[in-house]
Amino acid sequence: MGIAVKFFASMRDLMGDDRELDAPIIQQHNIKTVDDIWNYCAAGKERPVNVLVAVNMDYVDGTTSVKDGDEVAFFPPVTGG
Amino acid sequence: MSVVILPEAFNPWQLLEDYQQKMSELDGKYGATAVFVGTMRDFNEGDNISQMFLEHYPGMTEKHLEKICTQATADYGLLDSLVVHRVGKINPNDPIVLVAVWTAHRKQAFEACREIMEDLKSRAPFWKKEQLNTGKKRWVEKNTKGY
Numbered sequence: 001m002g003i004a005v006k007f008f009a010s011m012r013d014l015m016g017d018d019r020e021l022d023a024p025i026i027q028q029h030n031i032k033t034v035d036d037i038w039n040y041c042a043a044g045k046e047r048p049v050n051v052l053v054a055v056n057m058d059y060v061d062g063t064t065s066v067k068d069g070d071e072v073a074f075f076p077p078v079t080g081g
Numbered sequence: 082m083s084v085v086i087l088p089e090a091f092n093p094w095q096l097l098e099d100y101q102q103k104m105s106e107l108d109g110k111y112g113a114t115a116v117f118v119g120t121m122r123d124f125n126e127g128d129n130i131s132q133m134f135l136e137h138y139p140g141m142t143e144k145h146l147e148k149i150c151t152q153a154t155a156d157y158g159l160l161d162s163l164v165v166h167r168v169g170k171i172n173p174n175d176p177i178v179l180v181a182v183w184t185a186h187r188k189q190a191f192e193a194c195r196e197i198m199e200d201l202k203s204r205a206p207f208w209k210k211e212q213l214n215t216g217k218k219r220w221v222e223k224n225t226k227g228y
Contacts, residue, residue, distance in 0.1 A: 009136055009208035010220045054206075057141035073138060079221040080135070080166060080207025081119050081178050081198065 001069045002026070005037055008075035011051060015041060015074070023068065035062040037072055050077050082154065084146040085165045086137060093118045093165065093179040100163050104183070111160050111183040113190035117198050123173035125221070129214040133171045138206040142166075149200045157193035159184055164197065166207065199227045 003026060005019040012018075019041055021031065029040050034053050053060055054073045066072060083100070097116065123130055150162045165179040180198050184190040202224045209221040 006138075008138055008206065009210070013220075054138075054141055057138070057144050059204075073141070075138065075206060076208065076220070077223045078202075078204060078206050079209045079224050080137070080205050081202040081224065 003031070003037065003066055003068065004071045005041060006071065006073040008073065010076045011048075011074050014045065014048070026068070032065060033062065034060060034064045034066060034072060037066060038062070038074065048076070051075070052077065082147070082150050082159075082161065083163050084143055084150065085163075086139075086142060087165060087167050088169045090175055091165065091167065091179075093176045096165060096179065097163070097181055100181070104161055107160050107183065111185060113184050113187040115182050115184075115187075115190035115194035117178070117180045117194050118176055119178040119198075121171050121173050121175050121177055125211060128211075130173065130211050131214050132173075132212040134210045134212075135168045135171055135177070136208045136210065137166075137168050142206050145205050146201065149197050149205070153182070153193045153197050156196075157182075157184060157189040159189070159193055162193075162197070164201070166201075166205075168207070195227075202227060 002020050002022040005021060007015045007018060031037055031040060038047055052075050053062060055064055056071055121133060146164050150164060153159055159182050161183045163181045167177050180194055182190050182193045210218055211221060212218050
């Protein structure tokens with residue numbers, strides 16, 4: 001199943017397309033938290049200070065644990081309304 | 082309670098009238114209706130804006146807006162609430178957002194409408210990309226504070 005990683009708005013411009021992290025990648029890179037996912041996907045790119053994170057469509061912080069089947073999203077401050 | 086994400090232009094006043102007509106079970110129960118409509122300007126941060134694209138996070142946006150309305154219902158005793166938000170290409174003067182609440186008394190209606198709107202502006206996952214009259218495009222970096 002893996003972990004689906006989504007980027008929105010300016011974060012997609014920075015990080016490129018959405019990713020699907022399969023079990024071997026998760027195991028090989030010892031991915032356990034949201035921060036681990038960022039570090040894997042960013043490949044050295046600096047993380048903007050104001051980036052927001054959601055796991056399964058709820059706001060979380062970077063230390064939140066992730067598991068197989070989760071959907072993780074990174075996005076900039078919201079600007080609707 | 083109803084949350085609607087719309088990819089096409091809408092008339093908030095017509096939509097409001099249609100919605101209220103379907104609330105007949107609340108006839109005689111509400112004494113206050115508070116409504117907020119947000120409309121696209123043709124200027125921002127000193128530049129003329131010709132068009133805007135509104136992106137959202139399908140699923141999370143609806144989930145978050147429903148959570149806001151549920152919380153407001155508990156906090157202010159809302160009898161009903163309606164949130165409608167545009168996505169996609171938007172032109173100046175197009176309505177972007179409609180928030181309406183129905184309560185027994187005006188205090189709760191004013192406060193709940195404001196709170197839903199402020200939470201939407203600061204937490205609901207939408208993002209605006211503006212196109213300037215010069216053709217340049219840019220993401221709006223943050224919303225102004227409402228309080």
